[in-house]
């Protein structure tokens with residue numbers, strides 16, 4: 324599978340690079356970003372953190388706004404940021420052009436319903452296709468961590484909970500904790516997965532936690548001035564699910580913070596350290 328390098332900038336002694344490639348999971352061209360810390364030029368195979376962004380994002384939001392590169396360079400962590408949905412000609416979008424469904428809103432599921440099923444398979448893309456591509460083309464090991472924000476925070480939880488042994492570390496910022504029971508989730512799941520709510524449970528972090536075979540410790544930060552917290556994010560549902568399942572969860576309510584990348588930038592160092600500790604153990 325060929326990768327086309329479309330940009331390259333030096334950052335904190337390493338490199339931020341963007342690539343375009345053909346995705347067989349998504350049936351379209353995709354762009355992802357990778358941060359390669361300075362250690363990548365020294366011959367070692369480095370651990371990788373996959374970052375899943377939220378609604379309306381591309382690979383660029385995290386790389387440009389989170390301020391993660393200084394710490395990734397210090398810790399020797401590669402970071403990979405995919406896009407949030409399939410893109411391009413022939414990829415269907417929300418008929419009204421809404422920002423919370425369709426383009427920029429793939430929800431990291433494999434759609435089963437038409438007209439979404441041909442392209443909207445972000446779960447297969449981020450769990451299988453992209454890591455295979457990264458591991459074949461960059462100096463990385465199979466030590467993988469996963470994190471994300473909002474829709475992507477939930478995506479990270481689901482990818483790890485569904486794949487015991489695949490990730491060694493897990494965290495999230497302000498995840499949509501229980502999409503079965505919030506407007507963003509109900510809208511996306513009813514269209515991508517159909518109206519049978521029983522099938523949605525395979526894609527809901529709170530539901531998956533009950534039967535998870537692996538109990539990776541989870542770090543979650545949530546701003547208490549986040550306008551989406553009560554209606555869409557519902558961190559209390561995650562806390563209850565973790566308690567019921569005996570799943571180790573550190574949920575930190577951060578006073579005064581909202582849903583933005585200012586919040587993410589404020590706590591990204593803690594998350595990168597959380598991942599580095601597990602990935603290097």
Ligand SMILES: N[C@@H](CCC(=O)N[C@@H](CSC=O)C(=O)NCC(=O)O)C(=O)O
Pocket residue numbers: 376377378379380384388422472473474475582583584
């Ligand atoms: N466009 C919307 C706001 C959308 C928004 O807040 N998106 C978040 C993720 S929300 C959950 O998945 C985001 O990360 N935005 C990108 C950014 O760079 O901030 C509106 O206008 O209200």
